[in-house]
Structure formats: C-alpha cells, structure tokens
C-alpha cells in the first residue's frame with residue numbers, strides 16, 4: 001500500500017463551451033479509504049457529455065473532465081475496499097449506491113440519497129499540475145487515462161468483457177435496454193414507439209423487441225438511422241418531417257395510439273407530442289436529458305396514462321451491467337454493431353463533432 005504514488009496522466013479538459021477540449025496533464029491521487037483508482041481502457045461519447053460541451057447545459061464546476069461511459073481496470077484500491085482488487089475489470093456507474101440506506105434496500109429502484117447521482121455536487125477527483133481541482137462530469141470524468149473514484153462508482157464485471165466496445169454497456173446499452181424492459185415495462189404483443197435513434201434509442205428499440213412488442217415504430221428526423229433501427233427490431237421507421245400530419249396523429253390513425261412511447265432525445269416538444277400519441281392507459285418513458293416544464297392535461301392522466309422517469313432505466317447497475325454482459329457473451333446482443341467509430345484521446349474533439357453532425361451511432365475513445 002505504502003509504495004503507491006500519485007499518477008500524472010493525460011485528460012481532456014473542458015473550460016468553455018466555445019473552446020475545444022484541451023489535452024492536459026492531471027494528477028490522480030492515491031486511493032484512500034473506500035476509493036479505487038482505475039486505468040481506462042475505453043470510453044463512449046454520449047450526447048449527455050455533448051450537452052455540456054456544446055453549452056446546452058451550463059455548469060460552473062470548472063475546469064471539468066467530461067465522460068461517464070467507461071470500461072477500465074482497477075489499478076489500486078484504498079484500505080477499506082473489500083470487494084475489488086487491482087486487475088478487476090469494471091464499468092463506471094453514474095448511479096452509485098451505498099447499499100446500506102433505505103433507498104438501496106428498495107431493489108425496485110437504483111436511486112440512493114446518500115451516494116447517488118448528484119450531478120450538481122460533482123466532486124473534484126483530479127488536479128491540474130498547478131494544484132487546481134478538476135471536476136468530473138457525473139462525478140466521474142472518464143476522458144482521462146486514470147480516474148479516482150469511490151468504490152460504488154464502479155461495478156465489477158466478467159473479465160471476458162475486456163473488449164473496448166463494451167464500455168458502451170455503462171450508459172447507452174444499459175439506459176436504452178432497461179428504459180424499455182424495466183422503466184416502461186413493455187409488454188408482449190404491444191405497440192411501442194421510440195423517438196430519437198442514437199445509441200440510447202436503438203438499445204430501447206432492442207429492449208422493445210426483447211420484451212416481445214408487436215409493433216415497434218422507430219422515429220427520427222435523420223433517415224440514415226432507418227437501416228440500423230430495422231436491424232435492432234423496429235417494424236417501421238418514420239421520419240416526422242416527411243409526414244403530412246403530426247406524428248402523434250399518424251400513430252393514432254394507424255395503431256390507435258401506442259402503449260409505450262420512449263423519448264430518447266431530451267426535447268420538450270417531442271416529449272409532449274409523445275404523450276399525445278399514448279393510448280388511454282399508455283406509458284411515456286422519459287429518457288433524454290432536457291426539457292423544462294412539461295404540460296399534460298390532468299384529465300388525460302386519469303384514464304390510466306403514466307409518465308415514468310429514471311436514469312439507467314431505473315435498473316440497479318450491478319444487476320443490469322452483468323445481465324447485459326452475459327447477453328453479449330452469449331451472442332444475444334450485438335453491442336459491437338453500435339460502435340461505429342474509434343478515436344484516441346487526442347482526437348476527442350473530432351469525435352464530438354461527428355456526434356453533433358449525426359454521423360455516428362457511438363464513437364469510443366480507446367486509451
């Protein structure tokens with residue numbers, strides 16, 4: 001233990017939405033108490049990181065390292081860490097749980113008041129060489145060669161998942177798949193629509209198929225998403241901009257509305273339109289990050305409509321990551337198909353540009 005030293009490594013630093021991320025040296029301290037230090041293998045570029053990078057979501061926690069979707073090896077652990085050791089393969093976890101509080105005893109949710117998702121209190125777990133603290137997005141900040149985290153911010157997974165593409169299980173696959181199967185609870189023979197076919201939405205499409213939905217309408221304004229949506233289980237692709245009427249009206253006329261609508265963009269107008277597409281007992285699952293105050297007529301809720309929300313599909317990460325990992329290893333889940341581009345950390349600004357232009361499904365940084 002005593003021979004552990006602080007590590008100096010490279011990280012992509014965010015200071016201002018109008019500037020590219022800059023690759024700089026950061027210092028990662030020795031893990032104390034219940035902390036672990038991880039060495040990144042790969043990290044996905046998610047639209048949530050983009051919201052900060054492009055200034056759609058403001059933060060005063062600067063400088064910051066973005067990135068929350070990561071695959072890593074444990075490099076060293078603090079003296080109180082019992083369940084993890086150097087060499088373990090882990091995924092980073094935005095919904096960390098202390099596993100002791102009342103919230104954590106409730107196995108139906110992944111929210112923990114104590115340890116949980118506190119984006120606004122994100123900690124500084126890195127330093128610049130002049131000693132300035134560096135914040136981590138979602139308290140993580142995985143666009144860095146090494147990261148110092150609490151043990152609950154990582155989940156140990158099967159060592160056979162040590163494949164660069166598997167980093168996307170940590171956010172895109174987990175969020176999309178469980179938003180359909182666990183949050184919306186899509187039922188067999190139902191009609192479901194998924195709006196926004198990024199990596200999150202495509203995994204939601206697959207979750208609808210996995211749960212046996214009969215009609216799966218994949219909706220996006222970008223026609224290049226059609227082929228892959230059909231591959232992942234969509235029965236129909238709709239571009240709302242090519243319809244002569246609002247998409248909710250189209251869905252009402254063709255299917256009598258949908259049992260499930262899963263919004264994977266974070267657009268307030270789209271969320272409200274998705275609500276209008278619901279059958280009288282339908283469920284709207286809110287997945288995309290964004291929107292301010294939503295307007296739904298109360299009377300329309302009284303017939304039995306539900307609006308559901310939850311990060312990572314409201315599924316506990318320890319259960320979800322391992323279930324998805326097993327599906328990948330069994331050949332049941334084509335996660336590799338979703339990773340369309342690979343970049344080095346130095347090329348990270350190009351990766352964000354590709355996402356902004358809608359030209360990738362998921363890009364990953366390979367360390």
Ligand code: APR
Pocket residue numbers: 045046047048049051195196197198199200201219220221222225240264265266267270287288289290355358361
């Ligand atoms: N109608 C339909 N589709 C749209 C619309 C719209 N008005 N606006 C955008 N889209 C589509 C885009 O064309 C794109 O295919 O939504 C998709 C969004 O995908 P990505 O940008 O790749 O985003 P992703 O990483 O999948 O994240 C989606 O979930 O985690 C959150 O913060 C994240 O809010 C974001 C959402």
Ligand code: ZN
Pocket residue numbers: 046047048049068069171172
């Ligand atoms: Zn994400």
